[in-house]
Amino acid sequence: MRSEITMSDALTFCVTAPTRQVERVAEAAQQRLKQSAEWKAWRVFAVDIKEESDELVRINVFADPADGRSTQKIQVFSFLVSADGKRRSPRFEALLVACGILERCDDTREIEGRYFADRNGGRTADDFGSLKLVL
Incomplete structure (x- = not known):
């Protein structure tokens, strides 16, 4: 079972994780949203x-x-x-x-x-x- 990520978890990750990891997660999220919204x-x-x-x-x-x-x-x-x-x-x-x-x-x-x-x-x-x- 996958645990849910709270807003505080996401904020903590963005502040404490290495910049490259945060960029990679942001790029992956952006690509996923683009695929789902793009006609x-x-x-x-x-x-x-x-x-x-x-x-x-x-x-x-x-x-x-x-x-x-x-x-x-x-x-x-x-x-x-x-x-x-x-x-x-x-x-x-x-x-x-x-x-x-x-x-x-x-x-x-x-x-x-x-x-x-x-x-x-x-x-x-x-x-x-x-x-x-x-x-």
Whole structure:
């Protein structure tokens, strides 16, 4: 179990620890916050559908960086939906809206070539958004 760090613990560390250690912790915290708050632009280049058990379908959306960053690699976003399409994932719905698809999507080829933004690796529905968030 991880113990919680209090404000007095943090202040004591900042005052008593060697400067280099404090700088390293501050840089790590800043990088972590930047990753969680930074929106990234993506372009969908492929969609793969695989049947799972219990009448579920896994939809894998393959996207490559749309903003020309060479540091980003291809990303795969996975979603579970019902085979009949009646039960969808809120994350998948958010991706469709982020891609500009506001109506029902009957063919996954409609997603290919579309652009969207994400943060935090698209962990929740709130982590998908319009490309305007990057611009």
